[in-house]
Amino acid sequence: MNGYKTQADLFIKIETINRFTPEFTSDFYVYYIDENSAFNTTVGLLTAYDNDTLGDYGQLHYELNSAQNHLFAIEAKTGRIFTTSTRPKFELDRESLDTFHMSVDAIDGGGLRKSVQVVIKLRDLNDNAPRFISNSWVKNNAAANNFSLSK
Numbered sequence: 001m002n003g004y005k006t007q008a009d010l011f012i013k014i015e016t017i018n019r020f021t022p023e024f025t026s027d028f029y030v031y032y033i034d035e036n037s038a039f040n041t042t043v044g045l046l047t048a049y050d051n052d053t054l055g056d057y058g059q060l061h062y063e064l065n066s067a068q069n070h071l072f073a074i075e076a077k078t079g080r081i082f083t084t085s086t087r088p089k090f091e092l093d094r095e096s097l098d099t100f101h102m103s104v105d106a107i108d109g110g111g112l113r114k115s116v117q118v119v120i121k122l123r124d125l126n127d128n129a130p131r132f133i134s135n136s137w138v139k140n141n142a143a144a145n146n147f148s149l150s151k
Contacts, residue, residue, distance in 0.1 A: 019111030020051040022060055028117045035094040035122040037083050038146055041131035043072065048106035056109030065115070066102030072120065074104060081118065096121040 003120075024046065052058040064074040064081070071091055073084045082089035085091040100120040109111040 002053065003012070016052070016054040016057065018054060018057040018108065018112055020057075020108075021047045021112045022106035022108050022114045023050045024106060024114060024116045027118070030119045030121065031081070032121050032123055033083070033092075035092050035125050036088045036127060037085075037087060037092055038088060038114045039083060040047055041083045043081040044118075046074075046081065046106075046116070046118070048079065048114065048116075050108045050112075052107075052108065052110070059109040060106050063105045063107060065105065066100070068100050072102065073079055079104075079106075079148065081106070081120075089127075092122060094124045095128070097125075098122050 025048065029044060029046060033041060033043050036141055046062060048060055048062070049059045050060055061076040062074050062079045063076070064072065066072060071083065071085045074081050083092065091095075098121060102118050102120075103115045104118055105113045105115050
């Protein structure tokens with residue numbers, strides 16, 4: 001070597017990579033709400049996390065995947081599922097359909113996603129008046145143990 005030396009400033013920028021997929025705190029979620037629940041009723045709150053801690057990769061948002069999108073929605077930032085039905089007496093009627101199935105995706109800032117299954121079950125309310133299903137009924141005369149059909 002001839003004894004010459006060179007010096008330079010070197011800047012190294014270390015960038016993080018999106019290493020981790022979001023994870024939900026449960027393998028599936030089941031929620032119960034009353035039938036006929038009003039618009040904007042909270043159904044439940046999903047929680048997911050991402051182990052990427054630097055930059056946007058750890059930032060999550062949620063998307064609802066469902067054929068019943070006109071009945072339920074999700075707040076993208078919080079994971080809150082809520083009702084969106086404007087006609088709950090007809091659309092959230094347990095006697096017509098008592099269970100809804102859907103999936104929700106948690107998506108991180110780098111586009112990695114994880115899905116979870118969500119089931120929403122409607123609790124029955126006493127919302128239908130009793131009615132006779134026939135024009136005939138039985139009249140009971142308990143004193144004589146006598147039964148007769150009447151119209």
